[in-house]
Amino acid sequence: MNGSSAERLRRLRWALTALFTAVNALGLIAFAWFMISEDADQGTERINADLLRVTSSVSRLVGYDAAIDLSLVNTDVLNEQCPQFAILPGGAAGFQPHLSRRTCVPVDAQVLDGLATDAVRGGTVVTGYQRGSGGELVQVRAEPLLSRTGKPFAAVIAVEDTAAVSAEHTRYMLLVIGSCALLVTALGFAAHVLSGRSIRPAASALQQQEVLLAETAHDLRTPVAALRALAETAMLDPAQRTDLLPRTVRLAARMGGIIDDLLVRARLAAGVEQLSIQPVWLDQLVAGVVEDTEPDGAQVTVTTAPTKVNADPALVQRAVGNLLNNALRYGRQPGAPAIVHVMVAGGTVTVADHGPGIDTTLTEDAFDRFASTGGSSGLGLSIVRWVAEAHGGTLSVYNADEGGAIFELRFPLSTS
Known part of the structure; x- marks a missing residue:
């Protein structure tokens, strides 16, 4: 095959491979980003659900009738489980703070007091992230406790470490990224194969064209040379023209037959016959x-x-x-x-x-x-x-x- 033509076909194949791979890679990247984001949101929602379960349950266990009654809280199993919680006055009427017996992640008392104060003063639930005593990232929820008159008198603060959820999310993210990388590689290989198949007819047609040209030159070279020799002999020796003319006609007919055969073969190869x-x-x-x-x-x-x-x-x-x-x-x-x-x-x-x-x-x-x-x-x-x-x-x-x-x-x- 012609070098420049073959090189153009090779470049076309690589261009098709790159285009197919890039389009699919962009789609996979968007899908991976969506999946990773969804998993992160689900992890945050799981922690929020755990914190809500603790604060709502503890709020129902706290009694208030001129004084705070924590007897039910002290006997509840939540004291022994994670997430940990605390009941703090938050700047309201003073009482003895209550901390759950199990410390899942250490958090400074000042941080907990600040959360309780914000919840009591605002009368609303406070959520967010804080740092534990050891620098751990923790998720918190502070829910105000309301008296019968609707006045906040304390707050329940639940705290949960995000390390386990973050580690699980990291593993999931690596799995998604690795799977996408593997899929992109497989798609690139498939694209290379498919692009090769797509340009195969063009490559075959180019090869057939060049073979046809080569065969034309090969098959016509001998009769053309003989025809020239006959013509030159006739020019040099007019006496032989009568004998040479029939041979010239037969040779020309042979060349015509060769050309007809070449055209038939080309049409059959191209599928147009x-x-x-x-x-x-x-x-x-x-x-x-x-x-x-x-x-x-x-x-x-x-x-x-x-x-x-x-x-x-x-x-x-x-x-x-x-x-x-x-x-x-x-x-x-x-x-x-x-x-x-x-x-x-x-x-x-x-x-x-x-x-x-x-x-x-x-x-x-x-x-x-x-x-x-x-x-x-x-x-x-x-x-x-x-x-x-x-x-x-x-x-x-x-x-x-x-x-x-x-x-x-x-x-x-x-x-x-």
Whole structure:
């Protein structure tokens, strides 16, 4: 392939990969941010729910009738659990502060007094974050206690350490980030594969175009050189023009056939050649091709049996004509006329010659372009195989024991 064209396709593939990956990465980042934010909010809500449970429960246990009664609070299981709580006057009528027996996280008394004072003075619930004695981040809730007249007389302050929830949130965040990174990597790989598949038709078309150009140059080089030689000879020796003119015409016709074959192959490869499939009497079609072909001194025998196939008549005529022309041109021994046998039976066209045969070193991978020991470029045979495959048939080639090449072109039989 052309270096610059191939490089452009490679850059296009990487650009498609980058675009696909970037778009999906942005989507995953937005999704990850949403999930992480939701988890953080849920952690805060869980702590708020625990603090609300403690402050509301303790508020119902506190008795107030001219004096504060904490007897029910002292016997409740909340005294032994986390979150910890405290009942403080907060600047109201003095009484002995109450602290739950279990200290889950140490908090300075001044911090608790300040929260209680804010709740009592404002008559509202105070929530937020504070620092514990050891620098721990704690979440607090201060709920005022109201007398029967609706006047705040104390406050219940619940405190819970956020370390456990923060650690759980960190693990969740790392899991989400790691999963997103893994997904982005997988999506990048998938994008690279998909972009490769998406540009494969363009790469294949480019390769076919350049192969076609190379084959055109290869196949036309020899006849063009011969045509030039004939023209130069005719110019230098006018006496030979009468003999050289028929050879020139035949050579020009050969070049036209090469160009036609190249165009057919290009159209088949590009998928623009529309097959006109219909029932065809293969024996009659082959007999007509043989009759219309100039033998040029060769011995051609035809043996046919009635056989009907489903095929495109025009393409089948070209394929059979290519097989016959190849046999006539290369199926001969030096100094002897070509001997060609054509047989039709059971949906198969067999063309056998008495030439040097096909190079046995050719592999199946080289089947697209034959090369005979007689010097054939093999483009016509390549067209034959394209036609066979387009019809769901096959083209086989092998050498006969007594010498010469045998080609078998098979088509699906018609059931109508």
